[in-house]
Amino acid sequence: MVTTIAARRRTLTTTALVAVVIVLALASLGTGPVRMSPLTVLDALAGGGSDVQQIIVREIRLPRAILALAIGAILGLSGAALQGLLRNPLASPSLFGAPQSAAFGAVLIIALGLADIRSYALPAAAIAMAFLSVFVLLAVAGRSAGLLLLILAGLAISSLAGAATALALNLSPNPFAALEISFWLLGSLDDRSFRHVMLALPFIIAGAIVLMSQRAAFRALSLGEETAQSLGVHVGRLRLLVIAGVALGVGGAVAVAGTIGFIGLIAPHLMRPLIGHDPARLLIPSALTGAALLLAADIAVRIIPSTTDIKVGVLTSLIGVPFFLYLILRERRALSGGVA
Template identity: 60%
Template sequence: MEASAPHGDRVRQQAPIAGPARLTAALALAVAAVAVLSLGLGPVRIGPGQALLALGGWEGGPVGVIVREIRLPRALLAILIGGTLGLSGAALQGLMRNPLAAPSVFGAPQAAGLGAVAALYFGFVEAFSAALPAAAIAGAGLSVGLVVLVAGPRASTTVLVLAGLAVGSLAGAATSLALSLSPNPFAVTEIVFWLLGSLEDRTMRHVALAAPFMAAGAGLILLAGRSLRALSLGEDAAESLGISVARTRMLIVAGVALCVGAGVAVAGSIGFIGLVAPHLIRPLVGHDPQRALIPSALAGALLLLVADIAVRLIPSSSEVKVGVLTALVGVPFFLFIVVRRRAELSGSPA
């Protein structure tokens, strides 16, 4: 079928830009609304109005303490971690030109976890608090860099996923080794629980620890946005358009490492937000990899906020870990993408 547009139709000069701007505004509003909702939900129910008053400091007593000191850090971390995971996923998918690329598919959370566990194990964390995010960032950077290198510029989906699986398994095995060698069984339970990924009982100190690294990481990723658009045509064509593919790769690997590492350091491993969020956004922005970045971040924030509300509402003796929930939803979603793209995935490199 030929398209219905008549021949000679002029290029649209402005039209497409309004769409993403409206989408971004709508998503930002939704994030704010769900964040306020999340301030009110938990063992003690607080209405949105009262929650806002408590947030502004006009509500003292236990309600003020619950909102400001227990639920606000939790909501902020959900926004920061979900947002940077969505952004990281969109950037990796653009860089690898593959909709199955994501931090969790690259083994980044496991590797960041290994870095964090190593820092705890060797006692660096007592020495200085930034050691935990620094070690996690190093772990995430190693894994993402390794997968990007091993998979190479013309990686098929199979090679990409296998390389990520290998790196993730290696990091997981090394973490298990560190745990079995640990002399303190209490610390082991603590670490295992923390690795599952949760936003429970976090404080503003955690927010302050992660936010600067995440801001830096997001900045690096956004710098690479324009290059991602050119990369839709492949690496040679992108280079011929004046893009440095090597610089783009470095920016994104470093940016993703900062984002994922900082997130894992304060909340453990929360996976699959980076896979799902860009997938939901891409059709809404005309599949433009640059325009997908910021809406994907907002969608990621929204997804994690919702997931973190869900774990509080699911009746259970102890709270379900939010990392477990995102994996339970994310893995079937991953398989769904594979099934939908099976024809092209089983053929030549995607």
């Protein structure tokens, strides 16, 4: 077995990421109105400490930490998978309108009175709309779409989905419409329970399995679609599977947390200098980075002093949008050429 320096660095990076995610998860369990040290948290998790500590850690904060970890991971993974599929470093679920469309699916179900926020109809609708949005996007943009086309089509879809979500909530007899709009458009992990974990996790895991199963094909796709096909990759099937995987994961995530943007865009970029550009090798580190980012953001919204709750989706957008602008600056040549 040949172990190159690059391979050793990849292993080291992945190991370090796992450690960071564990530390952040413990910090997340310790953060809130009642602060707890990591040791107290571990003790409470294992069934020690006072009853109050146990309830706070195991029933109030654990579901929130699990969701932050799982949702961050699937967003990072989806971003890396879309970038691999489209051979394009600016691809990400939120730029393509997938979470916004998923939110609209969920809101529509609620507004029509077809389900409450505890039924599986909610993630099902979110997944269906996420699938539709990515499918429409790739159909509109065409097979070998350039950067510009994809981003414009994504902008159109996310704007439409956002407007449709606001409209559905405006028209519904819900007295808390304004509050609800902010939840679905901005995303939050406040007050999530194990019911929400059960609602989202199966779909997130299914989406992750689908995306991971295609990882080798992403590497072959580096050589272009036709060459990948000449190597035995069913490119059409791969596209459908990636859309399905992203829809399952993002739809499941949005159904319980609303739209949380930009993690899918940022995570693979943070990993490229350490892992390299191989789209297959980027998947797991991007998922870990996504998990770390969302855990950190969800800790931050709880410790930033403010009179009202800051939504975690606001924070990820505040960090994500400037990052996106920086990427546009870097990719300016490709963008103005109109080819990818």
